[in-house]
Amino acid sequence: MNSLQKLKVLGESAKYDLCNYADPNFETYASGKMLGVYNSTAPDGRCIPLFKVLMTNKCSNDCKYCVNRSGRKCERFEYTPQELSNLFLNYFNRRYVEGLFLSSGISGDINTSMEKEVEVARILRDYGYDGYIHLKILPGTSYDLIKSAMHLADRVSINMEAATPDGFEELTSTKNYNIDILRRMKWISKLAKRDPAMAPSGQTTQFIIGATDENDEEILGMTKNLYDKLELKRSYFSAFSPLEDTPLEKHDIPHPKRTSRLYQADFLLNSYGFDLDELVFDENGNIDTQIDPKYSFALNNMDLFPTEINEASYDELIRVPGIGKISAKRIITLRKRGKRFEKLEELQELGVAVKRAEPFIKLNKSYQATLGF
Structure with missing residues (x-):
């Protein structure tokens, strides 16, 4: 199978990792015209076409919400680092894209899978490419590999998926919340403080909204903690969407406005300097989906x-x-x-x-x- 045929699957599988500033709930793959080309929007409103793809959709993790979870029946493909690098450079040299957003499933050993992501970045830098690279850090990656990734990438991220250990355990049995996620995020923060040139655009994370019973106050409490203690740059909220042949395929979807209100509230915390106790939550710890959180603060x-x-x-x-x-x-x-x-x-x-x-x-x-x- 050639690289473009693989891209049809591995590009589509990458859409669940969010990185859009203007409207994080509206992300587009160039209206389907170009495989793998993803139109992101910068904070200044400028449209940035990214090459967004997985190294592989093979995965040993059992995340209950995930299209690529272990045991799910689907076509599985994998790029070699050189193959993916060549494909990206072809797109970049034709001016189809301006940057790379690279993630991966875990095909066997965690560090072996992460090494392949890092190798792509190394090949591109050695080629002379000095543009934007965002590498997704795989849960459980070694300290040395994280350090290598940060030397090569502009931004790194590791998905928390849940705001609490209990919520995380509802989603997977193959990853440890405190060790595989939080410890790695702390390493990233410490490395960046020692050398600001490492991953200079910082680290981000993502939460799955509505797949567990976690409320908005728990989610926003965690984001506030990450901003204050780890200098996290941004949180993304991905509305849970049930997928066929997954344990959560019959799970209810969240209110359609919930993620939008979370983004608005999160912006108040991260950009406007609000404290968590200034936000208004109902008796269940959730934000009113019918009203802007800032307006709700004023009324209260x-x-x-x-x-x-x-x-x-x-x-x-x-x-x-x-x-x-x-x-x-x-x-x-x-x-x-x-x-x-x-x-x-x-x-x-x-x-x-x-x-x-x-x-x-x-x-x-x-x-x-x-x-x-």
């Missing part, structure tokens, strides 16, 4: 509002619904130059969503609106 903390735009600190401004980080910085900058805001239109010109912000702000001590309930 009306004693903090309305905020006087002409006096509020940056941290106070970014807690106002409708005011983002960029517009808050613009407000602060103009105030330092002597500007006093008197009209909503002035805020709108700075990017404030004034209809959303209006009930929560004052201009020159004057209330702008009240909530209709």
Whole structure:
């Protein structure tokens, strides 16, 4: 079987690893026009075509949700490092892609499988390719191999899949949560602190949402812990989708808005500096899927509002619904130059969503609106 025939399977199997910034729930493989080409979106909104593929879909792990789990009946293929490197360079030299996102199943020994990923990166760097490489670290990989991967890759990641040891045990019996996942993530963090040139874009992780009974508070508590202690760059949330011929094929799917609300709440923690106890959870520890988490925070903390735009600190401004980080910085900058805001239109010109912000702000001590309930 040739490389392109393998790519039809191994490219499709790679779609479950997420890496999209703009809309992590909407990821596209170039509308099916090019095998393996995956259109990701950078934080600045720029579209980045990546070559996204597995080394192999052979796997010895028994993850109950996974299309490639051991024992599942499906076609199994594997690339050699040279074969995959040649295929990527063909795509790159034709300007089909700008980077590589490489993951793998575990075909036999963990370190042997990881060595093949690392070898692909080494071949590409030796060839002279200096573009983006993201390597997925396999659970249980040795310290030395992780170090080698980080010397070659721009970003590395290891999927947690679950936020708690109990949740993890619900999903697999062949991996250890504390040893194979968390210990490896701590190694990555320590190596990056010692040498910032190693995997300079940092590490990320991914959670499967809805495959276990874990609630949103447990999930977001874990992400907050990872941001604070391991300097994790980003968390991705993959909505559980039942697959035929897996133990969870009849398992319920999560609410369609759940992952979107988790992303919004996670952004408040990771980018806006919110504390976990500022987020609003119901009696079951979940976020209301019908309302934006930032708006929910404001409604549940009306004693903090309305905020006087002409006096509020940056941290106070970014807690106002409708005011983002960029517009808050613009407000602060103009105030330092002597500007006093008197009209909503002035805020709108700075990017404030004034209809959303209006009930929560004052201009020159004057209330702008009240909530209709």
